[in-house]
Amino acid sequence: MRVLTLLRFTPDRSGAPEVPPPWKPFSREVPEELLTCPGEPRDREEEERVAREEPLHEFFSVHPEASEFIVEHGRGFLKPTFSKLAGAIHQIRQATRSRPRPGRATYSPEELTELLRKEAVRIGLSRIGIAPNDPKYTFPESDAEQLPNVVVCLVEQDWELTQMIPSDEAEMAAMYGYAEGMTRTAALTEFLKRLGFDAAPQGFPGDAIAIHYGVAAGLGQLGINGQMLTPEAGSRCRILMLTTDAPLVHDQPVDYGLHKICDECKACVRNCPVGAIPQTRKPYRGVMKSKLNTARCLPVVAQASGCAVCMKVCPVQRYGLDAILEHREKTGEILGVGTDELEGYDWPLDGRHYGPGQTPKVGDEVLKNQDLVFDYSRREPPPGVEPIRFVG
Ligand code: SF4
Ligand code: SF4
Structure with missing residues (x-):
């Protein structure tokens, strides 16, 4: 600090x-x-x-x-x-x-x-x-x-x-x-x-x-x-x-149809280099959601420039929902899915380009890097750890 x-x-x-x-x-x-x-x-x-x-x-x-x-x-x-x-x-x-x-x-x-x-x-x-x-x-x-x-x-x-x-x-x-x-x-x-x-x-x-x-x-x-x-x-x-404490009017959750768009797309599931994204949503802490496999994702995020391939290949994040709905209405397909423009990326760990559905081989030297000390089962801060203070 x-x-x-x-x-x-x-x-x-x-x-x-x-x-x-x-x-x-x-x-x-x-x-x-x-x-x-x-x-x-x-x-x-x-x-x-x-x-x-x-x-x-x-x-x-x-x-x-x-x-x-x-x-x-x-x-x-x-x-x-x-x-x-x-x-x-x-x-x-x-x-x-x-x-x-x-x-x-x-x-x-x-x-x-x-x-x-x-x-x-x-x-x-x-x-x-x-x-x-x-x-x-x-x-x-x-x-x-x-x-x-x-x-x-x-x-x-x-x-x-x-x-x-x-x-x-x-x-x-x-x-x-x-x-x-x-x-x-x-x-x-x-x-x-x-x-x-x-x-x-x-x-x-x-x-x-x-x-x-x-x-x-x-x-x-x-x-x-x-x-x-x-x-x-x-x-x-x-x-x-x-x-x-200002008295404000609350907004309400909205259904943008994104759950079903995801079901038709799955580009992130196919392109994640380490298969950390599940195919389907499951209940987690009372919410039906997709829970990523942190043990596989985190080492890659840490060592591959933040990874985030799952964001790069997401058509909603690239084109916006308006364009997706328009394209779907005309073609019945999700805009960009299967194209190199959307799903292609250069992998920083080997410098190679990977096209739609292709994934790099990520070995144990990354996934089990000895320097990444990480107890995945830990749920609370260990004793004596001072939280990072950004506000106070
Ligand atoms: S950040 Fe990378 S490793 Fe983690 S879920 Fe997304 S694509 Fe997979
Ligand atoms: S890439 Fe985006 S739209 Fe496609 S399944 Fe993943 S989160 Fe949903």
Whole structure:
């Protein structure tokens, strides 16, 4: 953290790309045969039981040894983006410390929500959504204040760089996305404080399961690749959050038809280099979802420039849902599936190109790298481990 504090004084020469303009609302009608349920199918009782018996924890607090290995292998994309990330973390901290103006604005929840959405557009967030705070999905080690409403803030990362997955350049796009997301979330926090409400930006890499809130706020649905797929963006986006006591109108989960699109697609399942993505969804912690095999995925993510092949080959993330529905209506097929444009990628560990459905051979030197000390069965932070503090 001390390094980050010093780095915020370093001029940003990273050449980060411009953030694309805010998204236009998705308005296309989803065909009835694609509809399943708004958000994700869930068993509320089971969700409550698992959260009570096995609360969620922040990944790097549970696996501090793995984090050292990941940072060491991520130097190629972390070093060039460090000063920008440090500056953004500084802004998050400043927004945390500033005090709400005395005297609260007297808008109705509807008026206030409208005002907040307009400000989010002005600030340049791709889209925001509002959901109730839910302790089941917030990490107990979080140092960010937890207020009753969550504002989920999305920032689209650069499309061109994203198509270079898997590479350090593409991972830099993700880091720039986080930095822009933090800066803009800090600005939205300050806006609420100027109106007299309390607000608390959440930290980086996160104080909660952000995609839970994204789905709850109607911003997207979970893809089989484990990501939140949003309909508007032909790209990958970063999810940041703030909590607030401002009385806001909650958004609701939406059915964009993405579960059935995934069932017809499965490009991520076919192209994952280590077969870490299951074919079908299963109940996990009370939610019907695709649970990736972390033991196979994480070593590859750590050593192959963040991997993320499952995002590169995702037609929703590349083309956006509008284009997919249009193509499906005309041809009955999912746009791009089976083409090299969508499913092809260069593998950083051997420099070779792999086409649709071809996967590199990933050996034990990667999957069982002795330096990656990682106890997959661990569910809680080991004794004596200090969680990473980004906010306080
Ligand atoms: S990040 Fe790579 S290894 Fe992990 S699930 Fe995606 S494609 Fe597979
Ligand atoms: S690649 Fe296809 S199956 Fe995988 S998440 Fe994207 S749309 Fe769903």
